[in-house]
Amino acid sequence: MTVSIRQLHPHFFGEVSGVDLSKPLTPQEAADIESGMDKYAVLLFHDQDITDDQQLAFARNFGERENARGGTVTKKEDYRLTSGLNDVSNLGKDGKPLPRDHRTHLFNLGNCLWHSDSSFRPIPAKFSLLSARVVNPKGGNTEFADMRAAYDALDDETKAEIVDMICEHSLMYSRGSLG
Template identity: 55%
Template sequence: MTVAIRQIGLCFAGEVDGVDIRRPLTSDEAVAIHAGMDRYAVLVFRNQDIDDAQQLAFTQGLGDIEHAIGSSLRAPSEYRLPTTFADVSNLDKDNTPYARDDRRRLFAIGNRLWHSDSSFKVTPAKYSLLHAVSLPSKGGDTQFADMRAAYDALDEETKDLVEGMVCEHSQIYSRQLIGFFDLTDEERERFAPVRQCMVRVHPVTGRKSLYLSSHAGGIVGWPVPEARGFLRDLIEHATQREFVYTHKWRLGDLVMWDNRQTMHRARPFPANEPRDMRRTTLAGDGPTAEQASAAVH
């Protein structure tokens, strides 16, 4: 069956037909999916009755994966899934929802802020693929913001200002925004800030996008209060209704997004209900500063 994609968001996001994730990807399907990601930035695959092995095989058919190591407060002895998956559920290793005051749950509430996956790593993520295994009775939507459209809508003065700008990203910054300060010395060292370019150029389309995230807590060369005020204004601009697609999950959905071109956030849901979401992640191509340098030359 031929891969077909129809737009479902206001200015981006597409729903895919003609792909059965239970089967190995053909080369033509992989090419079509990458082309769809270049155009739509978010792709939705409905009714995918798959297991973890099939999700992982599908992801690896598109590129090299990023392992989920050291990016949450789960200790290795508490992992529910192998490191080929990022466990973004609210469940402990016994598949029980975390207590409301569990620090692992409180840390994960930071995912309700607008962010880009792994922007706090030296080499940030390329694609994220999230599969809905179990859902709460209400809430838990995921919203996506098109950072290409957000860049295009900037005035020329602001475009000039952000060109060449470098930001510092850390999960310490994003968790401070929600009042979470309960980090050990080891965790603070692990989440030390990394530098990312503010403007990214897509390697295929050449289109520019803002690279924003709640993890961004500083701008190199700027006083912190001024930087954080500017970043807050930019995120407010980038998440206006006309730039946002809201995904209302159904069981079996697999949603795939390009972290280079979008931000996203999870929405609240009942704390005592399970929300089992399993994410595989495609690794990025390298530090964004190196990519920017290569684009110039």
């Protein structure tokens, strides 16, 4: 099959078809997807029922995985996943919802706020790959913003004002905002 990407938003966001993520990608498919990421910033792959291992294999088409050390408060013995993927679930190792006062639940509340994955790291991740395995039928929406499109929409005066500025991002700031 041939990878096809249809733009879904005037400034970013594409819907991918013509690829099965449960199978290894050809070099051309990987190149087409990476080109789509460069163009659209966010890509949606519908109806991809993949395992953790298949998601990792897909991710490896685009470079080495980020060392996620320091990006969680979950103790190793409490990890639900053994694949090395980050788990942003509200479930514990037993498959039941975490108590409201559980440290992992409290930490993950920060994911409900607007945030940028890994931008607090000296070398941020190239892409974030999200895969919802169980989706709540109501609510739980994930929204995206493309800072490239936001910058492009700025007037020239604002661009000149911010050209030499440096943005600092702290992982703990959003978590601290939640108490």
